[in-house]
Amino acid sequence: KAYSAEWFLRCAYSSANFETGNDLVDGLYGWLNYQVEHHMFPDMTPLQYRKLQPLVKSVCRKHGVMYVQQNGIYRLWKMLRVAVGDDKMQRCKAIIDPAVEGKGAAAVPDALVGS
Helix, strand or coil, X not given: CCCCHHHHHXXXXXXXXXXXXXXXXXXXXXXXXCHHHHHHCCCCCHHHHHHHXXXXXXXXXXXXXXXXXXXXXXXXXXXXXXXXXXXCCCCCCCCCCHHHHCXXXXXXXXXXXXX
């Protein structure tokens, strides 16, 4: 279900950001460096992603949700290693118990089942 706690968890766990935060870096990446925020809120403008990114990152940190932000070249290297079979993708079972879904953000971290 879009924009539910499960939605936001899946967006965070299935995305990775590159370096962010200034016109030069954002321009070099073509504003594609805000993947976490883009998957959470696909209708926003690139500048809104830059403004939203620190908030999303802090909320994830507060609730123990994985938020990946790494160098673009390092991410490319990791992807190539997976593609040739030298490494495996991290599997995640971020599922929220439906009984917990409507009880607010405080209940979410205890409901996570990670691998």
